[in-house]
Amino acid sequence: MLVSIRAVIGRDLRLAMRRQSDIIAALFFFIIVVSLFPLGVGPEADQLRRLAPGVLWVAALLATMLSLPRLFADDHRDGTLEQLALAPQPLALIVFGKVIAHWLVAGLPLVLLAPVLGIQFDLANDALAILALSLLIGTPALSGIGAIGAALTLGVRGGGVLLSLLVLPLYIPVLIFGAGAVDATLSGLGAQAHLSLLGALTLGGVFFAPWPTAAALRIALE
């Protein structure tokens, strides 16, 4: 079981490394969107600090969305998805591996970049740490939930827009608790409660999402 998950992750990471432009595009999107806000809103430190958690989290959601349509589309187009569906292990297990690989490529870089970008918003060190922590805990849920949407819109014309309409509403709880954790730190309350709820969302999202995703993929392959 672990072997096949590792095989999927290894393959997807290798493919991502051969096609770095995709990763870099999503990262630059994140950097630019976040950096535009201080320029547009003005240099008042108080206002920026209040805006920071929401802006960083919304930008992270959108950057994750950018890479979702290709999660299964490439495999679908070249016939690899059929082979994965016919592999002698549950398709959900393979999907789980793909979700992990997607997070490593699309989610983890955001976690690493966020504290640097947070400096533009005059966030204190503890808030920056909580920001990175909340993204670390929350972004796997984005990949997990996003996989369901990516599978449901597979092969649909104009699937990208439909995917955002399907998935963004489902991201709302993650956004609320993720940004809420940073807000709570800024206002001196602990972030513990928010982070715990965020962790629960991620556990649910990552461990239950592969089954509906696998079912949607099988329908797409019919």
Next chain:
Amino acid sequence: MLEVSNLECVRGERRLFAGINFRLDGGEMLYLQGQNGSGKTSLLRMLCGLTPAAGGEIFWRGRPIGQLGEEFRAELCYLGHQNAIKEELTPLENIVSAARLAQETLDEDTAVDALERVGLRGREDLACRYLSQGQKRRAALSRLVHERRALWVLDEPYVALDKAAVDLVAGLIGAHLQRGGLAVLTTHQPVAVPAAALRELWLGNGDAADVRDSSARC
């Protein structure tokens, strides 16, 4: 081993075929023929369990394939229209990662050997996007060199191949049948496969299809 009873296929509003019955045992090959759009690919995908049948049942070793699930898939090798080749990876990486995903152990030497057999020597480390259509097909077919699963389902395996490669693939299928394997394939090219028992199935116009045993090598 593979038994199909009363299989029916409906695509949209159209009934492509119905009442298909056949039985295939070890060492036998089924040669699926019919015009474009007669449902050959649909039938193959049903045999793999990718497309659910509109009616009828497919049995493998006496049990419905839907029930067997992973057990059946562990004995199935499917090669579709698409090559399932990743353009960014080299042929070698492609077949090694495909084998790993299918839970088979394929060491690098065996993989290189398979690629040499299909005539991709010297191209092992070239990204597949630089290969021609025929070479990509060869890379996909190199899976068959060391494939020991019992049931091969091949959709137009000879497309885009040159004469030498077609003969090679026919030889691989023949060797597979001699080992007691089963093969179901579609093709529009008459190719001689050294098979002991060859059956032909014609898919017609929505009527019950006609299964013929042919002892002649076609």
